Amino acid sequence: MGRGKQQNGPTQTAAAANGGRTLTKARHQGGGTPAELGLHVWGVFAAVVALTLGTRFYKLEEPDHICWDETHFGKMGSYYINRTFFFDVHPPLGKMLIGLAGHLTGYDGAFPFEKPGDKYGDTKYVGMRSFCVSLGSTVVPLAFLTVWELTWSLPAATLAAALLLLDTGCLTLSQYILLDPIMLCFIMGAVFCQSKFDSVSNRPFSVWWWVWMCGAGCFIALAFSVKFVGLFIILWVGLKTVSDLWDLLGDLTLPLLVIFKHFLARTVCLIVLPAAIYITCFAIHFHTLYKSGSGDGFMSSAFQSTLEGNKLYQANMPEDIAYGSTITLKNYRPAGGLLHSHWHLYPEGLGAQQQQITAYTHKDDNNLWIIKRYDRNPIAEDPVQFVKNGDLVRLEHVATQRNLHTHQEPAPITKRHFQVTGYGENGTGDINDIWKVEVVGGAEKSRIKTVRSKVRFIHYMTGCALHSHSKTLPKWGWEQLEVTCNPFTRDKNNLWNIEDHINNQLPNGTFAVYQPSFLGKLLESHAVMVQGNSGLKAKEGEVTSQPWQWPLNYRVIWWGNLASLAGAMLVFLVEAVRTQRGFVDPPPLAEKKCSTLSAARWMAMGWALHYLPFYFMGRVLYFHHYFPAMLFQSMLTAIMYDYFLLVVEHKTQPRIHRRIHQWGTAFIFVIILYSFYLFHPLSYGMFGPLADNETSPMYGLKWMESWEI
């Protein structure tokens, strides 16, 4: 679309927008409709599809052991089949689909998926891989169709398809049970729908107009439901929509009502519909996973009470806390941990070198505490005496027999809070072990209820409140959550609830735990995911990488893409300066150029949106995070090639032009094929010794020192 200079004033831009729309029309008529080129194009398209399926499904069952992250996603697929609750940092759709595919192809969910390298044996894993590879394969034909839609140029469309088809990284990534092929498919689908939608923008509110817009809406929702990286494709579609609406707004021939209808249509199709799909995914997720499983500890006590098999499900334990009860304490906030201690001291230089107190999200015997009177240790003969609101108590860690203690030393990370330690021997400590129990909203001297009471522990001497939050301790604290004593007692993270309660003197009773609503569960699982995402730190010796290395890494195709990206930026700059200086191309070239460059600009935007944000991410990054950006980059390369041919066509003699066209295209394809030939052993599984060895087929492929082959 012609987006002219902003400072020209609205009328001109509006005219340009109009021009853009008529241009689209002209392209349909003049550039040759698909029907005219018909057989030719469909022939190539069929070849692309055939080749894609051929390369992707070839040797699919190899290797017959768990590869890399298959251990995670295969396992999670199994969880869905077994219906056990788990926790993961990604939204559920991708894993649900894997589980579904496994279920449909006869996998029973029994394989443990323990670690990479385990043999599959009799497990029916091929079904899941086939599902992933099918979705991964759609990327290539969709790229073909998208570029065709944007340029109506067969060489460009073929080039885009070839770049993805013959890229060994893309090939490898689609062949295993991973989320990435699913994600790439949805991203590509969204781009395709959006480009189709642009083509029919001259016929607003027609059937196809609605279909493609809803398509784009669905795909962005699906992409986002697989991984949060889908946010970037949402941004891309969003920006494109905003720019579209801006053009419409500048078109003074359109009455405001029509513009409002446009706006409303987009709100429904691109916001409401995707949100509904996303929420539906979670609804299915919660509905499917109704049994207690490995993810319980991450969730609040209330959430756990909805899981069959969990202790809190139709809770069966003493309800009122008494002195001498053994309890676990859960930090009352989304993704809160359980109060925890272990036989390790705080390191030198960080407050007193006493025993560490942390919050831990997994269930473990080190989370158990005994609640005692403030003035003496319990004796077996004591009559049962309930803990009441406002009582002074001490908490003794069961495993190490140390009391929960705090003093006026800064906490290890949050310096403005006080350090909390485990102190004393065999349950005998000092006056700093005394805490006052405060129940939120509880009457004076009321009893304290398991799960249902929200409790504050106020330190008797300093007046601060036991506190935990999402900051993790460094390695010395096993990367568990920090526990401090917060002088600001009304902080909402100071609340705790009793999760487990064991007391042999009290009768077990069943009591109803307040069950969270669907919305509550949704919000809670998001809070947990956000915390999990930021907590992903690299373990030592793991294969991580820096974003700047990604475009450089691997293979000819990537370097070609990189060169074309640089070329594109240069072309954008030159064209911008030309426009600013007032150069005008002859009309036919100008129109073609305008549409091609606009397409290229959006592709470059897509690349930037899927690449640059990684620089600002704190979490651990892997090389495969680059693949969505690489999709855009490949299409950009193809479009830039079309631009090159276009300029050559208008600036040189027809004879020379044809020669450049033919030889150039042939040259590029040969190069891509050759690189595929060189690197194909990498994707179809390795054989032979490591690349350092001269006899290996990999020798000489180690083009950069940082590659780990």
Added chain:
Amino acid sequence: MPSHHHKKNRDPHRSKHSHRHHVTPKQQDRTASTSEETRGVDDDDNSSLSVEREDTSSLSGNGSEVGSVESRDQGDGASAIEPSLDSAAVKWVGPVRAPLLSIKTEINIPLVLLTVVAMATRMWRLEYPNSVVFDEMHFGRFASMYIRRTFFFDVHPPLGKLIIAFGAYLGDFSGNFTWERIGADYPSAVPVWYLRLFPALFGSLLVPLTYQTTVELGYNHWTATLAGGMVLFENSLVTQSRFLLIDSFLLFFILATLLCLLKFWRLKHSPFSPSWWAWLAGTGAMLACACSVKYVGVFTVLLVGGMIFHELWTLIGDKRLTVHDLTSHFLARAGLLAVLPVLLYLLLFNLHLELANRSGPHDEMMTSAFQATLEGGLSRITKSQPVSIAYGSQITLRHTHGMFLGRPCWLHSHLSTYPVRYHDNRGSSAQQQVTCYSFKDINNWWIVKDPRRTTLYVDDPPKLIHHGDIIQLVHGTSSRALNSHNVAAPVSPYSQEVTCYIDYNISLPAQNLWRVELVDSADEGDTWKSIQSHIRLVHVNTTAALKVSGLQLPDWGFHQLEVVSDRLIQQDATVWNVEEHKYTQVDQADVVGNNEETFNQATYEDTMDDQPLMGFLGKFAELQWKMLSTNKELQQEHKYSSSPAEWPLMERGVAYWLHPRTNAQIHFMGNPLVWWSGVVGILGYVALLGVFLVRRRRACFDMDDESWQRYILTGELVLGGWVLHYVPFFLMERTLFLHHYLPALVFKILLLAVMVENIHTHVLRWPVHRHVFSALCAVWVTCIYFTYRKFAPLTYGNSDLSADEVTDLKWLESWDLLIQVL
């Protein structure tokens, strides 16, 4: 603003602008009729804007008498644009002859008043409290260092500290005060007033600068007074200006950059005129100063860079300009906004290094070559030692680039051996430990031995060592040779162990040959020299380089640093240099290290005295690199640190000082009313921008083109400035305090003031609304003043507050005001 009229008419000494206001009633009709959108132009402020438009734009072509006299009256800038108008008027009336000698003065009373009050607020009882307040500890210490001309290392560039040191120099400060802890009382020898003078002065000048910048942005003098007033009564700016801190310099230079830039743009119709050059150079110079006070100035560079880029882009679009013109424009800006600041920055560093040229406590953070340029210290030890390393040299090897817990380290060995088994059950060679030790020690001495001979003394003439030569290194006190082999190192198991070889008669043979590789052999010539040459020692058998892993050994290694050899040779951690150096004499070859007599003066001629010292650029590069890499390491949380998200609403202050006995305290915090209104100003700007953009898109023009340009320029410069000086802090991992928000705060205040005018002029259509709005503004301004008064005890720390009074000031629960238990 009705009060405006009365005041103006009574006061004959009003500034030029009040003159303009005077004629506006006459002017008004004409303006309204000539401008294209006839709107209700019945307000004072608005008409003054209209006059301005007439002066500067070509609309005023139908030269009116009043208009032309008016534009002459203005004198500067505007009248230069339309000289023909003047001459036309002069022809009619006849020239008024100028007196022979005359000085025309204009006194802008509000500006003067603002400046005077600013000085008063900033300098009132400047010497109180007479003790070290907060970061005065650091900056005061640096000032003492300058006075004593001692080298020191700091993460901030030198200009701020230089200015403070100048104040100290004026006050005859001898530098004899230790600045040990916050709260320590100053003895009478410390000229507190002089030390705090310059921060207060620059802080006061911030007020008139704000005023002038607002005027240059194209807003009227009421707005400018409002902006100046808000800066004036902003408690945080007062606090930060009253002590030995460098932020007020930074703020001053940032705003001065902005002012120069605006002045420069005002002259865009007369490019390449002397004043055009002057303001451009001024922009560059102020920019350099801002960057030389604190690196926050880099955000200002980004702002100015972006604006200049935008301006160039507009120039490219101007088809009247030839390519040659464009090139000149580009080169002028590149020269004065890029090259000039860099030169100034280098100049300031040069001054810093010239002034602080004596050895001091931070010497050891720098490389040996750098240290050798400082008077005293290392250079005293090394100056008479031989330069070229020869077979038989006794040396200490310093790890060139490593800095562990703020200290360098030297290659070291001692009689203890590696434990046979580590706690993770890996085995070692059990040979003698080699470590890197952070203190000077007799065990740091090594002798360079020729592998082909058994003797350890230096020949006459000495056999020098060249790039690529093979040597052995014999440990001085234990006489064992440096060795490495294919055994995993103790703490970093992916590297090789380094030992001093002990022959246990098992299958581990000695592998003690090392190749000397000069890191930059092309520059340094071919021989290995002490101090200057940076070398790597590459193990001959395994081609691994001697390296410090940066990790500490456990108890058995006395917590010294681990030395390993690593196959990855090209890294900074493998670079070493010789620091101390002696030649071994023939007969005492076996007694080494401590004895002054062991080296033989006769056998060498070139001593360190004759060697060229490290040049300025080399020193600068090293210092700069160290400053940038150290900045990253300040990560610890502080009791009063805060996160950027807490800043706009001022959720936490910083306790600066507390009276030893009473509750009198200085707490760094702003004027809450200004901070909170500022947020409204920002939101208001963005919301209004959105509305205007959409309406203009639908061809509804709410304001004339010039006002629109001004509105956009305000957004780019002021809102852009706020964003650039605020958002990057979210990406920083160092400890942050509320005072890091101050540059953004100044932008926020500017934006707030101009938003008041924009709402008054462009949003409100009816006079009644405008009057009500003006009245509300008056109330609001009064409230700002009283809030300032209310929090003044925390700003000046002069009144002994009762616990209740402190609690009364605690408007937000999260403010950590201190209450002493008496």
